[in-house]
Amino acid sequence: NVENFSKTRTSQIYEAVEKLKATKIEFPENATDNDKAWAIFDYICEEVVYLEAEENATDSASAEEKKKSINYLYEAVINGATNCDGFANMFSFLCNVNGLRCFEKNSYEIDTEEEGHTWNTVLIDGEWYNVDCTPALEKDRDEKSDTGSKLMRFGFSDDMQLQTADYKGMYPECEKGIIPVAYSFETCDDEDATEKIAKALKESEDGYIIVSFKEYDKDELSDLIWNVVYWLYSDIYYVTHEGEVNNMCYIKMD
Numbered sequence: 489n490v491e492n493f494s495k496t497r498t499s500q501i502y503e504a505v506e507k508l509k510a511t512k513i514e515f516p517e518n519a520t521d522n523d524k525a526w527a528i529f530d531y532i533c534e535e536v537v538y539l540e541a542e543e544n545a546t547d548s549a550s551a552e553e554k555k556k557s558i559n560y561l562y563e564a565v566i567n568g569a570t571n572c573d574g575f576a577n578m579f580s581f582l583c584n585v586n587g588l589r590c591f592e593k594n595s596y597e598i599d600t601e602e603e604g605h606t607w608n609t610v611l612i613d614g615e616w617y618n619v620d621c622t623p624a625l626e627k628d629r630d631e632k633s634d635t636g637s638k639l640m641r642f643g644f645s646d647d648m649q650l651q652t653a654d655y656k657g658m659y660p661e662c663e664k665g666i667i668p669v670a671y672s673f674e675t676c677d678d679e680d681a682t683e684k685i686a687k688a689l690k691e692s693e694d695g696y697i698i699v700s701f702k703e704y705d706k707d708e709l710s711d712l713i714w715n716v717v718y719w720l721y722s723d724i725y726y727v728t729h730e731g732e733v734n735n736m737c738y739i740k741m742d
Contacts, residue, residue, distance in 0.1 A: 500562035539569040575621035595655035
């Protein structure tokens, strides 16, 4: 909207851009596309926290004024607190200035057809992948994102899309996922699930695995993991897409 291009908003954008241009992301030597994308993603996860749009304006402002008061890139870069749009703005900017082609995607809520969510798609070694810098779990809004939840927000396919809003048919399509899924099962009752998960945990050098299920009940899954590792696991984090494709859990050993 033309009305959004006020002097204040424009100056905020320039301020954010200048700060981002001066930002030095620590890439490993001879960094691959994947190394760069992860480093940028990890940097944003550490530097920016999630902020509901309504929290960003004065109490006396109207709902419309609150909506217009958000300059997403500025809020992310300068204030370090924004909603999904700011996270996506910041990731796409840092990717593109560091040689990675990156776009923003958005969706709408199927039931209400209102604005849904914004995330990114980035070209890594010739393949498109989804990346969602916005904390995806409610746990993350109260605490720093941990490795498990971050893993499930980086490099996932469209079929593993974490959001329940409609996003189908958006370009670029992300057909592959980087997420290291150890094993996939139909349900928690699959034959040899206990043995396979236990074996994967035992052989994991990182102390965690990610398992996907087409269908599962949380109580049944907790019982399954208890049978695998008894009291040795520290937590299970769930990422679901209502009734579709993969439901994943991240299992971390103490």
